[in-house]
Amino acid sequence: GAVVSQHPSWVICKSGTSVKIECRSLDFQATTMFWYRQFPKQSLMLMATSNEGSKATYEQGVEKDKFLINHASLTLSTLTVTSAHPEDSSFYICSARAAGTDGAEAFFGQGTRLTVV
Amino acid sequence: AQSVTQPDIHITVSEGASLELRCNYSYGATPYLFWYVQSPGQGLQLLLKYFSGDTLVQGIKGFEAEFKRSQSSFNLRKPSVHWSDAAEYFCAVGARAGTASKLTFGTGTRLQVTL
Numbered sequence: 712g713a714v715v716s717q718h719p720s721w722v723i724c725k726s727g728t729s730v731k732i733e734c735r736s737l738d739f740q741a742t743t744m745f746w747y748r749q750f751p752k753q754s755l756m757l758m759a760t761s762n763e764g765s766k767a768t769y770e771q772g773v774e775k776d777k778f779l780i781n782h783a784s785l786t787l788s789t790l791t792v793t794s795a796h797p798e799d800s801s802f803y804i805c806s807a808r809a810a811g812t813d814g815a816e817a818f819f820g821q822g823t824r825l826t827v828v
Numbered sequence: 829a830q831s832v833t834q835p836d837i838h839i840t841v842s843e844g845a846s847l848e849l850r851c852n853y854s855y856g857a858t859p860y861l862f863w864y865v866q867s868p869g870q871g872l873q874l875l876l877k878y879f880s881g882d883t884l885v886q887g888i889k890g891f892e893a894e895f896k897r898s899q900s901s902f903n904l905r906k907p908s909v910h911w912s913d914a915a916e917y918f919c920a921v922g923a924r925a926g927t928a929s930k931l932t933f934g935t936g937t938r939l940q941v942t943l
Contacts (some may be wrong), residue, residue: 717871745930754918754935755872804871806931816860816922817931821871 715807717820724795724827732790732823734805740785741807745817746778749802761788791825795827830855834934842942845910846855849904849937851893851919855869860922861902863893864927878902889913914941927931 714737724730734744743762747755759775761767761782770773779791788807792799800823806817808821831854853859857890860879864872876887883895902919919929919934 715871742844752938754933757930757932790936802869806872816862816874818870818874818878819864822869 713818714742715805715818715820717805719795719821719823720821721824722826724825726796729791729793730825732792732797732803732805732825734788734790734820735808736786736807736809736818739809741788741809742785743808744782744788745757745806745808745818746788746790749804749822751802755819755828758790763805766776786824791824794801795825797827800825800827830859830923830932832919832921832932832934834917834919834937836937838938839934840942841909842938844908847870847904847906847909847913847939849917849919849939851902851934852900853902853919853921854861854900855923858897861893861895862920862922863887863891863902863904864920864933865889866936867915868916875904875917883906909939909941911941911943914939930942 716735718733746758749755758773759767759769762778763782763785767780782788804822806819808817833852846931862877867871876885878885878933879894886892891906916936916938918936919930922931
């Protein structure tokens with residue numbers, strides 16, 4: 712149980728285009744989903760927290776107009792990198808917290824490697 | 829604000845040797861504590877977690893960790909390391925329910941296993 716699936720696993724896009732990354736909770740309902748960014752050989756940096764049916768809460772320094780997050784259902788959240796540039800190339804990981812659970816436990820997707828050329 | 833420190837960036841051990849990865853946290857109350865493992869290009873897999881109760885917690889793959897409140901530590905241990913344990917290990921602290929429940933990660937420790 713508690714499987715989170717991210718799609719795609721990797722994507723290459725041209726500079727200036729937009730890319731959408733999906734995060735799905737396959738066997739549970741996720742009231743809260745988190746989006747992280749990880750640079751090579753570095754830790755995970757939280758970008759934003761999204762709750763189903765409401766606007767995402769972005770961490771300081773994260774451009775909300777560039778990284779659009781939608782959490783329209785209890786099993787799906789999407790991250791859209793708009794007008795991508797090479798500096799947006801990174802590893803993006805989502806995690807999901809199950810509805811009704813206590814505490815901070817969350818389950819992670821396998822990540823999406825974005826390369827902007 | 830919560831924070832996590834993993835003092836060792838890189839550790840090398842021989843296969844079969846014991847392992848201890850250090851983790852210190854800063855949090856105003858008793859936190860939720862986690863250890864995750866990440867293989868190259870992959871997401872994070874939960875090794876173990878501490879919420880309450882017994883301070884020595886057992887996880888998957890033969891790992892264990894001990895919560896020491898007096899030292900604000902949650903070190904990860906394994907008595908005998910296998911070559912497949914080579915990976916990046918992250919300690920994380922999370923707030924209790926009723927708050928944002930965000931996880932804060934340490935900078936990670938890269939484990940290399942020599943044969």
